[in-house]
Amino acid sequence: MYTTKKIIPLLLITFCLVTHTLSLFAQSKLAIDKNIKEKPFSFPVQMEMRVPFTPTAFQNGSKSYLLYELYLTNFSNSDIHLQAIKLLNEKMVTAKEVALFDSAQLVNMVQTFGESSAFANKLIIKGGQCVIVFMEIAIDRKNALSDKLLHRLITQNDSLDGAVINTHNTTLQTLVPPVKGTNWLAADAPSNDADNHHRRGVVILNGTAINSRRFAIDWKKVRNGVSFSGNSRDVQAYLCYGQPVYAVANGRVVKAVDGLPNNIPGHGAQFHPAIPLTFERLAGNTIVIDLGNGHYAHYMHLQPGSLLVKKGDIVHKGDLLAKIGASGDAREPHLHFEITTSLNLLLGEGLPYLIEQFWLHKPNGELTELRTRELPTDEQIVDFKR
CATH class of the missing domain: 2.60.40.10 (Immunoglobulins)
Structure with a gap:
């Protein structure tokens, strides 16, 4: 048996061994820590x-x-x-x-x-x-x-x-097309092309950066890839000139401007507006329809004297509204169409939408399958109800 006299010396020896071991561990850890370079404090990217x-x-x-x-x-x-x-x-x-x-x-x-x-x-x-x-x-x-x-x-x-x-901020509206017939070019339609003037159309209004044209489309009629036949300086030579435009959904007309003249077609240095452009005249003869839910349909550059509606009128899907012209800031006849969050020009954010149905042209001119509830993208050529 162990006596008290034997136990006390054993405890003292054990205590000394443990103390020595801990001392060695501490010295070793200190030596290791000295070799570690502390990572400098990095403030978040500003x-x-x-x-x-x-x-x-x-x-x-x-x-x-x-x-x-x-x-x-x-x-x-x-x-x-x-x-x-x-x-x-x-x-x-x-x-x-x-x-x-x-x-x-x-x-x-x-x-x-x-x-x-x-x-x-x-x-x-x-x-x-x-x-x-x-x-x-x-x-x-x-x-x-x-x-x-x-x-x-x-x-x-x-x-x-x-x-x-x-990724689903607003409800997508499904609309009928604003035009009818065949060979419609969706010019400067939704894309991320750096040369797309609608896509890069951010402006500052009322101290805020806005892009109302984000999903705008310039609708032009083409034949063999060309939008006119004959004298390019004559509005009558353009295949879309005078084509009817239609209400894309039921709604109320909240703006209707008529009486502004067509421009002589011309791009770049050849563009000379028929009357001096002001902010209010950029859209030319125009119709804006309140579609509800804070969505507004804008029809721009309409033919003078062609408007069949006035402010306050109730319109129904497919109603005839006016004809395509070349008024306002239009270099050639076309229908500028967009959906935004404001009835005022350029002040609303551009919204995507879907077109009920259309037929898409292949590059060789043939038609693909019927497209349903989609939005045409840049440079696509489509046919609507024929």
Whole structure:
């Protein structure tokens, strides 16, 4: 048996061994810690990411599309080098990205501002600078589009998550077409082309950046890819001139302007408006219909003397409204048609919509299958009810 005299020395020996071991461990840890360089504190990237108007997906062919603008403002004093933008499902940010735009793609998506913007490297956002990234997301319709998407900004040295957007912000209206017949070219229709003057049509009004033309279409009739036959300076030579336009849905006329003359057709230096242009005259002879739910249908550049409706009239889907002309800021006869959130010119945000049905031309001129509840995109040629 162990006696008290034997136990006390054993406890003292054990205590000494444990103390020595802990001392060695502490010295070892201290030596290791001295070799570790502490990562310097890094403040989050001082970039504001903002989507002023939340998008709504629309369909064309096998894809669902989102078109919107992402504003980036550098709040730091240093340049920020943009390298990529990822779109992620907000609920599964670790999953594969929904879309990825690398530097080669972003060069054609970014719009800079200021006196030297034409010569600037678009992917270097200087301190205090704001740029717009014109976003187009195309998703296979077989795949469900996430209700919310998050943007991940990849810079030269860091990354930043932010600007969560809904993908179904407004109810898509299904409309009948504003024109009838065959061989209608959807000019400057929805796309992300840098030369599309509707897509890049951001203006500042009442101190706010707005793009009412985001989904606008200039409807022109074509034959063999040409919109006129004969003298290009004569409005009568244009295939769409005088063609009737129709109410796309039931609604109430909230604006009707008539009496402005046609312009002599001409582009670039050859464009000379028939009367001096003012902000109020840009749309030319115009009709605006309140479709309800804060949606307004705009018909612009109509033929003088052709309007069959006046402010306050109730119209029904398919009613004849007027004829196509070349008034206002029109370089050649066409119907500028758009749906926005305001009855006033350029003051509303452009909204997508769907056309009840149309037939799409193939490049060789043949017709494809009937398209139902879709929105034509840029440069597509379509036939409507014949």
